[in-house]
Amino acid sequence: MFKLVVQNLLSHPIRSLITAVSVAVALFLICLLTSIVTTLQSGLAAASATRLVVMSSISLFVDIPLSYQERIAKVDGIENIVKWQWFGGYYKDQKNFFAQFAVDPERMWAVYPEVKVDEATKQKFLTQRNACIVGWQLAAEFPEWLETGKVPITGALFPHPSGEAWQFDLAGVYRSEAANFDNRTMFFRWDLFEETLKSTGDAPGVGVYVMSVEPGADIERMKAEIEGMFENGPATVRCDTESEFTRQFISMLGDIPMFLGWIGAGVLVAILLGAINAMLMAGREQTHDVGILKALGFTNSAAFGLLIAQSLVLCLFGGALGIGLAAALEAPIALAIGSAFPGFFIADSTYIQAALVSLGVGLAAGAVPAWNALRVNCVEALRAKGA
Amino acid sequence: MAESMIRVRKLTKRYQRGGETLTVLDKLDLEMEEGRFYALMGPSGSGKTTLLNLVGGLDTADDGELIVAGENIAELSADELAHWRAANVGFVFQGFNLIGVLTARENVELPLKLTPLSSSQRRQQAETALKLVGLGDRMDHRPRQLSGGQEQRVAIARAIATDPKVILADEPTGDLDRKSAEQVLDLLVRLNREFKKTILMVTHDPAAAERAQSIVHLDKGQLGRIEHNQPVGAAR
Known part of the structure; x- marks a missing residue:
């Protein structure tokens, strides 16, 4: 069945490639945005609560x-x-x-x-x-x-x-x-x-x-x-712990984590809709094949598995590309944005999170066509026009 | 008298069309012997394909008893029916119904994936089936690289790959030229005679029906006459 999954994806190479690349770009961006937030927060977390910082009570620039x-x-x-x-x-x-x-x-x-x-x-x-x-x-x-x-x-x-x-x-x-x-x-x-x-x-x-x-x-x-x-x-002064000072310094940049979070969520929704669209098209085209499989004795669950597996393979492949790209470009990115976000790094937890996002997008995108494949009557499916 | 392979008792099937109930099969009674080749004929809408779908477990009846290969399939759940189909029935359709992204060998191997056979055994069995239908040299071709007659022969190879007791063919020559149609009918006759397969073939073509041992006529969902081209038991 895995061969059928792969062959179905390869039967529309451009569509599959576009979907996988869009997932890759989205996952790369999610890794990047999450890592900026992680970098800021790790600085905050590592800042000492037992070191004190004295600055002007008016501004850091005074x-x-x-x-x-x-x-x-x-x-x-x-x-x-x-x-x-x-x-x-x-x-x-x-x-x-x-x-x-x-x-x-x-x-x-x-x-x-x-x-x-x-x-x-x-x-x-x-x-x-x-x-x-x-x-x-x-x-x-x-x-x-x-x-x-x-x-x-x-x-x-x-x-x-x-x-x-x-x-x-x-x-x-x-x-x-x-x-x-x-x-x-x-x-x-x-x-x-x-x-x-x-x-x-x-x-x-x-x-x-x-x-x-x-x-x-x-x-x-x-x-x-x-x-x-x-x-x-x-000159009046203000005295804070280093961790509080760092928190205030980051807040001077605005609510960056929330802003980046919204961008990340937007990217995620866009890619999810794109993947759902691609999988709905694939599901419609393969209704006839699903009928053939059911006629041959494959169960409804197998039909469900065929569609969900295609979505997962596509999204996990795209996700792996995006995560791999982020890992490969970590050092150059750190260099490029080092002045704005010193100490930029991609945490292992970010890679895991990105992999889970690919998995989630794969499951969500494949759910509807897979459910349709599970429920479709064999005779009706055989009447459907093939790809 | 041979044993019954298909036994139908008061089989009823209705469809809802535009708010109306259409009775396609109306308390049909029919019995078909094991190892015999039947042609099912009748005008459009007489219920031929519906009966074929019910016998093959592709659809479920509204009422009645349907025993095929010793199993009352009307009582099976969807999953049980799928397993039963895999073990007992091979289908040959008018439109061939091959999976376009797979080669001829991979198409024939598909139903074998539901058996406990190893990968190499499946491959060997698929090749044997393809050679049997005369396509030993077309195993790695995809459906679009084959002629209609060759596609139908791949479909027949797929239908017999798991050695099912019953082969159900729905207008298997409907999309073929005369020569290809004859080749397909020759194959079905051979499967019946040499391998003792019970075959039920829906057809509009009287010439195709003549190749069967018995012709069952349906009309408005009810059994018409039954003609025997060869005496019952003659082919055995």
């Missing part, structure tokens, strides 16, 4: 004073504090956009132990003033950095006093083991940043302070204390 660092560090329960400043530069061309931050090198690994570098890289970053480190995905995107050891970055927000690009020496490559810390960012030393700006008379502010806290510390008390500390200061 700096807070450098002097706050010493006072925050004295709050009971703070273990380590590192400051971050968004640099907003680009490499050679504005289209080569990625995140760069000026950070405190010596405190970086104390606050982010999940960021791994080899010892030589760490030592170079700690000792060499113009050193920088980059994530492995970024290094893969610009392999010339590894060849030359030089990373020239044009400062869009902070132009270099010379009018040229900022020149960094590549200390090495980091690899993050956690989804909340992407592998497509560049970090350079705060002291270089501060001293260079000061030479032109500017006083740099800080984007955010990130603190690790001591085990068992009272997070709520610490948040209240830090916010209260600067209530009457030159």
Whole structure:
């Protein structure tokens, strides 16, 4: 019977191919959209509830004073504090956009132990003033950095006093083991940043302070204390856990998961209707064959199975194509949308979900023609016009 | 007297057409012997094909008793009837009714898939049946690559592949030229004489009917006369 299933599908090769390819495209899109949501959520899930982030209470884009660092560090329960400043530069061309931050090198690994570098890289970053480190995905995107050891970055927000690009020496490559810390960012030393700006008379502010806290510390008390500390200061601050900060950052992008969910649902409905249409046509054309099979002694269930199997073979084949395509293109997609969705990956659960969607579409598309085949009277089916 | 292969008692079949009830078979009584070749004749609407469909278990009667190959098929469920058809009946239709996407061999193998035979046994049996009907050199041809006469011979090979007790043929020569029709009738006669198959053939063609041992006439759903071209039991 399987041969008959395949032969029936091959008897209309263009229709079968179009249906399978449309299922493949739909499943590829579903994998992609689901993975964007998964990537955002995994960052959120991996974000620490025991790391604190201090930012301006007005906006993430408003700096807070450098002097706050010493006072925050004295709050009971703070273990380590590192400051971050968004640099907003680009490499050679504005289209080569990625995140760069000026950070405190010596405190970086104390606050982010999940960021791994080899010892030589760490030592170079700690000792060499113009050193920088980059994530492995970024290094893969610009392999010339590894060849030359030089990373020239044009400062869009902070132009270099010379009018040229900022020149960094590549200390090495980091690899993050956690989804909340992407592998497509560049970090350079705060002291270089501060001293260079000061030479032109500017006083740099800080984007955010990130603190690790001591085990068992009272997070709520610490948040209240830090916010209260600067209530009457030159810049009021907001203190959140890293996970809450990440959630708010994602919400700044709008309700992306819901938006992507609607697109995914739309794609799913469209492909389901397409597959149902194709299978209804196949079912009508094969009514005569169903009559022949029943006359030969095949049961109603076998007739049902013939039609549902065709739908399943078609949709699972299309699904496998789409899933395979998504798996093959995972790395290039991660590179292409890395600046918008750093750390993009396709989870195993997404592949399983996509396979289940193909199965569901196959069953739903084949249900009506299969039911008709099951119920049709043998004599009436034999009278039907064949394909 | 040979044993009865088909026994019909007060068989009634009605259809609903445009709000009216049409009685196609009206309390029909009929008995057909095992191993005999019957032609079923009558004007259009006399109930020939309906009777053939009922005897083959393709349709169900409204009333009456219908015993074929020792089974009261009126009492069987749809699935039981399907299994019974697979084991006891081979069909030959006017329009051949081959599955277009399958080769001649695959078409003949289809009913064998309902038997416990292995794949190689099925293949061998299908080839034997095709050789028997003279199509040993056309096994891998699809129906559209065959002539009408060849298609009908494939259908006959399919009908005998499972070695059924009864072969039911509905106008098997209706779509064929004279020469092909003769070949098909020769085959049916051979199946009856050499392999002792009970054959019931619906036909409008008196020449085709002459090849049968008995001609049963139906008229308005009731039994007319029965002619015997050869004495009952002569072919045995």
